[in-house]
Amino acid sequence: MKKLTDQILFDVIKPRPNDSFKGTYGKVTLVGGNRNFGGAIIMASTAAVCSGAGLVTTATDPSNSGALHSQLPEAMFADFNNADQLASLVEPATTVVVGPGLGDDQTSLAILKNVFEHTNEKQNVVIDGSAITLMAREDLAQPKGNIIYTPHQMEWQRLSGIKIADQSEERNREAQAKLNATVVLKKHHTEIYTNDDVYQLTIGTPAQAVGGMGDTLAGMVGGFTAEFSKTPLKAVLAAVYAHSAVAEQIAKNQYIVLPHQISRSLPSFMKKMESGQTEHQIGFLN
C-alpha cells in the first residue's frame, strides 16, 4: 500500500492560468438530498463550490431550494423529480456526484436510474451514500464513466459482499478489480483502491467522526475531479488528502470538526498549497 503524503497536493493544486474562465474549471452536477437529508447535498455542494469547480448545479428535492440558495448562492438549483431536466444536467457535466442524502425509497431509486442512464464514458461519476446502498440492494449495473465509489465500511460491505471484519487489502483489491472503478474506502486511514495501486491516507482524526463528513468528501472529490480534470486519479487522491489535512488543522483547536468548516477553509488552504508550502510549515487558518 502506498502512503499518501502532502506531495499529492503540490502535484495537483497549481496557480490558475490568467487566461482562464469558469468553463476552464469544469461543471459539477450533484444529485441527492431528499426531504429529510437536504443537509447532505448542501454540504456536498458547498464542498464542490469551495474546491473551485467552475459551475455547480444541485439537483435535489424542491423543499431544499430555499436552504440551498441561502447557504450557497453560487450553486444553481434543479428539481431532481423533473426527469428531463435532470438528464439535461447530467449529460454535460464534467463530474456527476450522486447519492448524498438521496434516500433509498422508490423515488430515490427512479432518480438514480435516470442519472445512470445519462452518464457517459468521458465523465467522472462519484457514487456515494444512498446511491451505493441502492445499487447493492437493487443490483443495478454500474453506469458509464470514470466511476469513483466513496463507501464507508458498511456501504462497502453492501456493495462488495465483504463483511467489515473481512475487508482485507487482498479481498478489497479483488472486489475493486471486478468493479473496474476507483474505490475510496472511508475509515480511519482511508484506503483508495485503483486499477493499478492501493493508497492509504495516514492523516485524519476522530474529530471527523460526525454526520456530513463523507458528504463533504464526496463534494470535494466532485470539485477536484472537475477542476483538475486532466489528472482525475490524482484529483481524487488530492481531495481525500486535503479533506483530512484541513480537518487536522481545525482539530488543533476544536474537539470536533464541522464538515462545512472544511469546505469554507478550502480556498485559503488551496492558496497556500499552490505555492508549494506544506501545511505543516504554515498555519493556513491564521
Ligand SMILES: NC(=O)C1=CN([C@@H]2O[C@H](COP(=O)(O)OP(=O)(O)OC[C@H]3O[C@@H](n4cnc5c(N)ncnc54)[C@H](O)[C@@H]3O)[C@@H](O)[C@H]2O)[C@@H](O)CC1
Ligand atoms: N445532514 C444530513 O442530511 C445527513 C445525511 N446523511 C445521509 O444519510 C444517508 C444514509 O447514510 P448513513 O451512512 O447515515 O446510513 P447507512 O445506513 O448507510 O450506514 C450506517 C450504518 O452503517 C454502520 N457502519 C459500520 N461501519 C461504519 C463506518 N465505518 N462508517 C459509517 N457507518 C458504519 C453504522 O453502524 C450504521 O448501522 C446517506 O445518503 C447520507 O448521505 C448522512 O450523511 C448524515 C448527515
Ligand SMILES: Nc1ncnc2c1ncn2[C@@H]1O[C@H](COP(=O)(O)OP(=O)(O)O)[C@@H](O)[C@H]1O
Ligand atoms: N476516526 C476517524 N478518523 C479519521 N477519519 C474519520 C474517522 N471517522 C470518520 N472519518 C471520516 O469521516 C467521513 C465519514 O463518512 P460517512 O460515514 O460517509 O459520513 P456521512 O455520510 O455522515 O457524511 C469519512 O471521510 C471518514 O474517513
Ligand SMILES: [Mg+2]
Ligand atoms: Mg456517507
